[in-house]
Amino acid sequence: MAKKLTIHQEKVNQETAEAVIKVCPFGGLEYTNQQLNFTAGCKNCGLCAKKGPSGVVTEEIVQDSTPRIDKSKWVGVSVFVEVDVDGIHPVSFELIGKAKELAAVCQHPVYAILIGSKEKNDAYAEEILAYGVDKVYIYEDDAYSTFNMERYARCVEDFVSKVQPSVLLYGGTSLGRSFAPRVAAHFRTGLTADCTILGMKENSDLIQVRPAFGGNVMAQIVCPNHRPQMSTVRYKIFKMPEKVTPFGEKVYMDTSSLDKSSAIETLEIKEKEKVTDISEADVIVACGRAFKSKEDLAMAEELANLLGGVVAVTRPLIEAGFKDAKFQVGLSGRTVAPKLIINLGISGAVQYTAGMTGSQLIVSVNQDPSASIFDVSHYGIVGDVYQVVPQLIENIKKTKGIL
Amino acid sequence: MNIVVCIKQVPASSDVKIDPVTGVLIRDGNNTKMNPYDLYGIETALRIKEQNGATIKTITMGPPPAKAVLQESLWMGCDEAMLISDRKFGGADVVATAYTISQGIRKLGDFDLIVCGKQTTDGDTAQVGAEMAEYLGIPHIAYVEKVLEVKEKSIVVRASMDKTIETFEVMFPCLITIDKGHVTPRLPSYKRGKTMENTNIPMITFQDVIDQDETHYGLKGSPTQVERMFPPERNTDKIVLEGTVPEQVDRLTEILKDKKYI
Numbered sequence: 130m131a132k133k134l135t136i137h138q139e140k141v142n143q144e145t146a147e148a149v150i151k152v153c154p155f156g157g158l159e160y161t162n163q164q165l166n167f168t169a170g171c172k173n174c175g176l177c178a179k180k181g182p183s184g185v186v187t188e189e190i191v192q193d194s195t196p197r198i199d200k201s202k203w204v205g206v207s208v209f210v211e212v213d214v215d216g217i218h219p220v221s222f223e224l225i226g227k228a229k230e231l232a233a234v235c236q237h238p239v240y241a242i243l244i245g246s247k248e249k250n251d252a253y254a255e256e257i258l259a260y261g262v263d264k265v266y267i268y269e270d271d272a273y274s275t276f277n278m279e280r281y282a283r284c285v286e287d288f289v290s291k292v293q294p295s296v297l298l299y300g301g302t303s304l305g306r307s308f309a310p311r312v313a314a315h316f317r318t319g320l321t322a323d324c325t326i327l328g329m330k331e332n333s334d335l336i337q338v339r340p341a342f343g344g345n346v347m348a349q350i351v352c353p354n355h356r357p358q359m360s361t362v363r364y365k366i367f368k369m370p371e372k373v374t375p376f377g378e379k380v381y382m383d384t385s386s387l388d389k390s391s392a393i394e395t396l397e398i399k400e401k402e403k404v405t406d407i408s409e410a411d412v413i414v415a416c417g418r419a420f421k422s423k424e425d426l427a428m429a430e431e432l433a434n435l436l437g438g439v440v441a442v443t444r445p446l447i448e449a450g451f452k453d454a455k456f457q458v459g460l461s462g463r464t465v466a467p468k469l470i471i472n473l474g475i476s477g478a479v480q481y482t483a484g485m486t487g488s489q490l491i492v493s494v495n496q497d498p499s500a501s502i503f504d505v506s507h508y509g510i511v512g513d514v515y516q517v518v519p520q521l522i523e524n525i526k527k528t529k530g531i532l
Numbered sequence: 533m534n535i536v537v538c539i540k541q542v543p544a545s546s547d548v549k550i551d552p553v554t555g556v557l558i559r560d561g562n563n564t565k566m567n568p569y570d571l572y573g574i575e576t577a578l579r580i581k582e583q584n585g586a587t588i589k590t591i592t593m594g595p596p597p598a599k600a601v602l603q604e605s606l607w608m609g610c611d612e613a614m615l616i617s618d619r620k621f622g623g624a625d626v627v628a629t630a631y632t633i634s635q636g637i638r639k640l641g642d643f644d645l646i647v648c649g650k651q652t653t654d655g656d657t658a659q660v661g662a663e664m665a666e667y668l669g670i671p672h673i674a675y676v677e678k679v680l681e682v683k684e685k686s687i688v689v690r691a692s693m694d695k696t697i698e699t700f701e702v703m704f705p706c707l708i709t710i711d712k713g714h715v716t717p718r719l720p721s722y723k724r725g726k727t728m729e730n731t732n733i734p735m736i737t738f739q740d741v742i743d744q745d746e747t748h749y750g751l752k753g754s755p756t757q758v759e760r761m762f763p764p765e766r767n768t769d770k771i772v773l774e775g776t777v778p779e780q781v782d783r784l785t786e787i788l789k790d791k792k793y794i
Contacts, residue, residue, distance in 0.1 A: 156595050157622065168595030171622035173751045214695055279671055303693040307674030310662035317627055319756035322657035348761050355755035392671040392703040399697045436793060461656065469793050479764050490791065492784065506770050510784060512777040520778060524785040528794050
């Protein structure tokens with residue numbers, strides 16, 4: 130079933146055209162030569178039909194003629210296990226935990242796919258089984274000892290073709306985000322980036338929710354007529370699952386026939402210097418647009434020091450060059466879940482809040498009482514950070530007996 | 533060498549809100565701009581052109597007004613531009629968008645290198661570049677922060693991953709997506725703009741693409757569907773502290789002390 134939008138030109142005039150164009154947030158309509166037409170900007174959302182002048186655009190649900198896929202042939206909720214310089218990336222375990230919840234709804238098994246070299250794979254497979262997956266599909270070869278886009282994609286494509294999983298989840302790491310789209314395009318299937326909520330329907334349709342337009346809107350996305358359904362999810366969006374007594378099995382896949390050539394040669398892999406990682410901090414003082422200059426961050430640093438935490442910032446401050454990108458909280462930066470986060474002068478776009486709502490205690494300071502940051506906070510102070518922060522510092526010092 | 537740079541027109545402000553009562557999207561103004569990451573893509577291509585010699589073509593998919601970003605790319609120093617636009621391309625998700633642009637690129641003739649911005653600021657998926665590479669059957673490297681060397685048959689690039697900095701040599705033809713970093717995009721030149729004022733920007737529509745299967749484009753070619761849009765969940769037990777600012781701060785200090793943060 131699909132939504133079909135129809136423009137009724139007989140009801141179109143200058144006035145109705147302007148009214149309906151105004152309703153569309155995407156520039157999806159244009160009025161030229163007394164004709165109202167859809168443009169390539171149209172997202173088929175139907176707002177023009179629902180909210181525009183009556184009868185100018187109408188929507189109807191049509192049965193499309195594309196053959197339905199047989200969902201009963203696509204079974205299993207699977208997770209691509211990412212291995213990096215530190216071993217298995219913990220986001221893979223978080224996804225296995227979520228996969229088990231999803232699989233329980235439609236009674237599917239949970240699978241993991243592991244690609245790597247012989248000497249390390251066995252230990253990794255044991256680690257994975259300890260989180261309670263039904264099967265670990267293993268692709269081993271010396272050619273897989275380090276990540277190569279083309280070789281890894283062929284393994285996952287082989288897995289999808291042979292196992293036919295209903296769902297395939299990837300960690301939203303730099304590796305997962307650059308690699309998963311290739312597999313999605315290969316199978317012409319959907320891949321929803323940076324999901325913050327995943328749910329499952331009984332018919333095995335995956336419900337995927339992500340922030341849209343970088344702003345305060347959540348979009349619920351489904352992929353009802355294609356399999357596998359694929360999503361990427363950032364680290365620390367889902368909880369780490371408990372370990373169980375392993376019951377699953379290892380399945381070694383035949384890699385001898387897979388093409389191992391590649392037009393990409395890795396010349397060097399250099400580990401980045403390990404700095405204080407904001408996603409590991411217990412306390413975060415996060416600064417937003419209220420901070421007028423780089424120097425003003427000093428007061429946030431002082432506050433963070435007193436609380437045994439670190440300073441993080443929002444995307445606008447990264448763009449202004451106040452701090453290095455690794456200190457950015459948000460979906461395009463790091464997802465954090467500290468014991469305490471103090472948001473200073475942050476308005477609270479979903480792009481940001483989705484990256485920190487897992488925090489145990491959220492305190493926010495903002496001059497605007499209607500700022501959406503307060504909607505996700507436990508405690509809010511309406512005030513200017515330039516007044517609040519120095520006083521808070523003084524209070525803490527007094528309490529600690531430093532003053 | 534031939535370089536194609538893929539660009540996109542995005543809303544100038546990402547400040548979109550949803551009315552919790554009516555469910556209508558409210559977008560702040562109708563201003564648009566070039567996706568900021570694409571400026572780094574264009575700059576990267578222009579530097580390759582200056583050092584090694586190249587022809588740079590820019591391409592975008594969007595409604596006709598999206599021509600503005602193509603114009604801007606010409607003013608910055610790119611040589612040719614092409615718009616992909618058709619009602620049949622509307623409603624496209626990542627798969628359909630990537631496929632349509634890959635079809636457009638095939639109309640541009642031979643290429644050695646495709647450069648994309650790392651992601652757009654409106655969709656934020658960072659997926660279209662990689663999916664295009666798959667449809668064109670070429671390798672890609674994402675998160676490139678620097679082009680180190682352009683050789684006759686390959687390019688050496690440095691990419692910034694989460695925990696590592698990786699250097700790759702990739703054979704042409706290939707696609708790279710550019711992160712912000714080591715280059716500062718130049719401004720469009722007014723003088724160049726003057727001389728290029730009458731440059732024709734051709735438009736490709738559905739009837740021009742090679743694959744004429746309508747189910748591969750636009751809404752019909754999109755496996756994903758947006759079921760609904762809604763405002764994010766609100767925390768109902770929030771407490772906004774009351775009183776003057778000093779009083780509020782005193783109260784917060786007590787709370788932090790109670791909860792043993794101090």
